[in-house]
Amino acid sequence: MMNDYRIKTTDKMKEVMANYFKGLESGKKKIAWCTSVGPAELLRSFGFEVYFPENHGALLGATRTAMDHIPEAVKCGYSGHVCSYTTSDIGSFLKNDTPLKKHYGMDGVPKPDIIVYNTNQCREVEDWFTFYADHFCCPIEGIQPPRHLDEVTEDEVELVVKQFKRIIPACELVSGQNFNLESLKRVLRLSKEATLLWQKVLKTSTAINAPISFFDGTIHMGPIVVLRGTQEAKDYYTELLAELEDNVANNRGFLPQATTRIFWEGMPIWGKLRMLSDLFTDNNAAVVASTYCSSWVFDKFDENDPWNSMARAYTEIFINRSEKAKMEMLKKWFKEYSIDGIVYHDSKTCFNNSNAKFGMPQRLSKETGVPSLVVEGDLCDLRFFSEGQSITKIETFLEQLEDNKMALERK
Ligand code: SF4
Numbered sequence: 001m002m003n004d005y006r007i008k009t010t011d012k013m014k015e016v017m018a019n020y021f022k023g024l025e026s027g028k029k030k031i032a033w034c035t036s037v038g039p040a041e042l043l044r045s046f047g048f049e050v051y052f053p054e055n056h057g058a059l060l061g062a063t064r065t066a067m068d069h070i071p072e073a074v075k076c077g078y079s080g081h082v083c084s085y086t087t088s089d090i091g092s093f094l095k096n097d098t099p100l101k102k103h104y105g106m107d108g109v110p111k112p113d114i115i116v117y118n119t120n121q122c123r124e125v126e127d128w129f130t131f132y133a134d135h136f137c138c139p140i141e142g143i144q145p146p147r148h149l150d151e152v153t154e155d156e157v158e159l160v161v162k163q164f165k166r167i168i169p170a171c172e173l174v175s176g177q178n179f180n181l182e183s184l185k186r187v188l189r190l191s192k193e194a195t196l197l198w199q200k201v202l203k204t205s206t207a208i209n210a211p212i213s214f215f216d217g218t219i220h221m222g223p224i225v226v227l228r229g230t231q232e233a234k235d236y237y238t239e240l241l242a243e244l245e246d247n248v249a250n251n252r253g254f255l256p257q258a259t260t261r262i263f264w265e266g267m268p269i270w271g272k273l274r275m276l277s278d279l280f281t282d283n284n285a286a287v288v289a290s291t292y293c294s295s296w297v298f299d300k301f302d303e304n305d306p307w308n309s310m311a312r313a314y315t316e317i318f319i320n321r322s323e324k325a326k327m328e329m330l331k332k333w334f335k336e337y338s339i340d341g342i343v344y345h346d347s348k349t350c351f352n353n354s355n356a357k358f359g360m361p362q363r364l365s366k367e368t369g370v371p372s373l374v375v376e377g378d379l380c381d382l383r384f385f386s387e388g389q390s391i392t393k394i395e396t397f398l399e400q401l402e403d404n405k406m407a408l409e410r411k
Contacts, residue, residue: 005254007216009240016236017222021104024049030113030175033132035125036225037295037317038118039143039164041191041310044229045184046175051110052226053128056100057085060092061270061380063099070381084349084380086128093132112136114174116167118143120320122352139174141167145315148322152315160311185303187229188310192301197237198224199297204244205288206337209253211244213286214264215277216254217293224296258286260401261338263370265291265330266345267353267379272387279391283398289337291318291330292353319353326355327364334370341401343394344374348384371404373397 024031032048034040040050060066066084069091074080076094078087092098093109100106115133117125119142126142133140143163146156168179201220204211212220220240227233247253262285269276280287295317302309318329333339342364344356351357361372375393377385 003254003256005252007212007220007240007243009236009243010219012236012239013220013222016227016232018104019232020223020226021100021106024051024110025106031110032171032174033112033115033129035117035121035129037121037314037319038116039167039310039314041187041229041301042164042167042184043114043116043171044187045180046171046177048114048171048175049110050226051112053089053109053132054085055222055226056092056098056109057089057380058268058270059099059103060088061085061268062273063103064271064382065092065097065099066271066380067382069095069097080381082349083122083124083128084378086124087349088380089128090131112138114138114170115140116142118145118314120145120147120314120317122319122350124352139170141170143167143314145311145320147320149315149320150322150324152312156315157308157311160315161307164307164311181306184306188301188306189303190231190234191229191298192303194224194228194230194233194237195296195298195301197234197241199294199299201237201241201244202289202293202297203336204241204248207248207253208338209248209251209256210258210261210286210288211247211253213254213277213280213288214290214293215268215273215287217290218268218270218273221293221296228296228298253286255281255284255286257284259284260286260340260398260405262287263289263330263333263337263339263342264345265342265355267347267350268292269345269377269382269385270379271382272377272385275387276394279394280398283395285341285398285401287343289333289339291333294333295319323355323358323360327360327367330364331368334368339370340405341397342370342372343397344372346374346376348376348378349381350379371397371401 029049032043036054066088070087072091072094073087117129145160223233223236298313300313346356347354356374
């Protein structure tokens with residue numbers, strides 16, 4: 001039976017993102033560039049519009065234009081084997097060719113007044129952003145939290161708070177505004193409200209008939225990445241959540257006949273989202289959860305304790321943790337979403353967000369009984385993704401999962 005399920009709020013999201021990009025070009029506010037899990041709230045508290053190069057990298061991947069640009073960055077000395085967000089973004093900049101022109105009518109990427117990064121996700125962002133700081137001769141500030149921890153203690157939080165505060169003088173100088181604690185608290189409250197709504201959006205797919213897939217999630221996460229700390233993000237997720245909750249209440253989902261429930265671990269393969277989404281649904285498998293979409297849930301934010309809570313929330317994220325901590329988080333998600341199998345995307349150019357290189361899939365499957373599959377690919381560079389081989393691997397894995405389930409039911 002044909003399922004014509006569609007998330008209607010998608011139209012609204014396109015409008016919200018278009019307005020965001022229009023705002024960046026209006027020239028009304030100074031522009032801060034920030035990493036996707038960087039201190040966006042602090043920057044917004046100074047009145048900056050915030051631009052996220054990783055969002056641009058995802059756009060280059062999704063529009064499959066990344067491969068046209070990567071060679072340009074390679075010519076400048078960037079290896080074709082490092083982060084393809086970095087290489088495609090730099091290449092696109094050098095060629096002055098960006099999908100922002102076609103999709104949002106922009107002249108190009110907005111010029112930064114200040115650049116801020118957080119290496120809580122990887123060191124690559126420091127190299128990437130330094131390229132632009134050199135090019136634009138603009139101030140660059142960084143936060144370098146401790147990495148790969150089992151537990152984030154008060155010691156680490158204290159250290160990161162100091163690093164957050166060290167950014168203030170540069171922000172004051174560039175924005176022309178003094179730091180205002182009330183403004184930070186207001187932005188943080190809005191950010192927390194939006195992030196909790198986003199968390200609820202993701203959790204709607206704990207329902208048997210899940211209303212939002214991982215693939216839909218990669219599209220709907222746009223506002224929580226680029227607009228957190230704004231009323232627009234909060235309003236957007238209020239509307240999306242209402243639609244999804246209504247769908248759950250009325251037993252409407254993206255794959256009502258799903259026989260297996262899958263967890264996606266690692267980066268999306270941006271240029272193959274549609275192909276992969278169709279592949280899973282055609283095989284009656286619902287991809288209901290992911291580490292990637294959950295990365296923008298900062299439920300520790302607390303406007304009454306802004307510095308400590310921001311430092312903690314941004315240091316505790318999945319990508320910044322030890323294998324032990326990651327496994328605990330995955331176990332919790334497996335239970336919560338009733339997962340039958342996990343697919344790891346082993347991304348060639350993102351070592352940091354690939355967890356299949358040191359035996360974790362085997363160890364986790366042994367502990368949980370949840371079977372795993374590793375798919376090789378890349379976030380943007382499709383030369384590292386073999387479509388035919390991946391289809392065969394995924395179909396075989398899904399068949400095995402179904403067989404296992406049927407065998408268990410017969411027992
Ligand atoms: S986490 Fe991976 S994809 Fe993201 S910026 Fe770092 S290396 Fe690139």
